[in-house]
Amino acid sequence: MEKSMTTEAGTTTLRTYDEINRKIESGKAVVLTAEEIIDFVDQHGLEEAAKQVDVVTTATFGPMCSSGCFLNFGHSTPRIRITEAWINDVMAYSGVAAVDVYLGATQLRHHDPANMYEVGEFRYGGGHVIEELIAGKELQLFALSYGTDEYPRRELRTYFTINDLNQAIMVNPRNCYQNYNVAVNCSAKRIYTYLGILEPHMGNMTYCSAGQLSPLLNDPWYRTIGVGTSVWLAGARGIVYAEGTQHASLAMRGENGVPQEGAGTLALTANMKEMRPEFVRGVSLKGYGVSLALGVGIPIPILDLDILKATCVRDADLYAHIVDYANDYPNRTGKTLAKVSYAQLRTGEVTLNGKTIPVSSMSSYHKAQEVAALLKDAITAGDFLLSEPSSLLPRQQGMKPLQMRGPSR
């Protein structure tokens, strides 16, 4: 090895970001997915993999509620300073500049009865508007204003596609949860949650993670995924712009250092005009609401042996905790029922307290595989360069609960 540096983790540097990017540009980078690296290391050993592999691609596809987008419509004649706006009857926030709005994934459509009459279906909302926008469909903008001297228009109704917009920038405050709860329902009645419908008496169990393919499960201590990291967001080249909301690295971790609960999160942004509609999907969760499912891919540069080892993690070594969503989750009791591996979850059955429970996933492992492969192809073809984080994500950070103050607590 020409250079020998020591990283903070105490292992020898194998290659730098610059060296990897030069290899990518010359079409010589060796890239494997987070699934392929497992078999490669099993066959050839860690040392050989360290020599050969430059980048491992990770990915996930699932509902990510904390997502949305800033849109700029351009100015009408006469001008309007929008104070209220609806896109296909879904309200967008307009407390920003004149013709900018922010549309959130979980916003319901105007007049959606929500859960007012039995259980709501939530067929259409912010996530669906975003899906249609990226699919190139024509949408309706309805906007109101109070009118000012330089923005005299007080009402506006028109139709637009993504191509008519000056900017359509996805800005997601919380994506890619490092790990997640596994949900069951211990009560005697059916419940409706963001992890799907849960039948009574532990009638079924749901989880939501790409497991061994998931970005932050392959970089448990945020060695390479940080603020400024280039990501593949639904086909567009985006970046991690901040730690995600509720980023809480002080989590329960296993002996391998990998969190067994929520833990880290990422705030992501990318240009929606470059996105692919099959990786941006509106989500309807009966009795819960609407959301947006996104495909995210993140490359991990194999800078040293520890980074490589972390990418070799497999479903059998990744655990999550089973939580009762009828009582323990809503009331924050902190109680969990058991710990279960993703390998076990993927068999479709888990036995808990003597009962065999059917298991399903809210996250699409198949789509995550597609994303990991597409990102691998883009890097191999020299179309996607890596970027070194400008700052790392916090490693010693918890999450505060909301303290209820005042007379009505």
Place this chain on the structure above:
Amino acid sequence: MTQTVITKKYYLFFPKSETEKPIVYNLVKNHNLIINIFRAKVSAQEEGYLSLDITGTPEDIARGLAYVQTFNVTISEMNKGMVWNREHCAQCGNCTAHCPTQALHVADPVSRRVAYSEEECIECMACLENCPYGACTSAY
């Protein structure tokens, strides 16, 4: 001589004029057929939809269907009542734990793709309310 008994799945559409006739009764009584109705609906326009299994000898089934065809009824083989849209499916597999017959199932443990075996579907429609992507819909 023993005759092989088979079970086939049909989806029948009855226009308004035919919904008052006891067609299923006659299939049982006159054609020795065992009928297992999965789902039936008469719309506000008085059109009828019927998803059912028919069990009997191939000859009896053929005769029974010939009888049904004397009415203005549209007969479709296989399950047409629950429609799985492959393009809308995001392959999450959330439906699979809710599907009582594994008609919707994980095709293989490697790709974890969702597959649909139409002949296994009993039209309980559990998938409809469990699919976050609207990939499962009812024909009626």
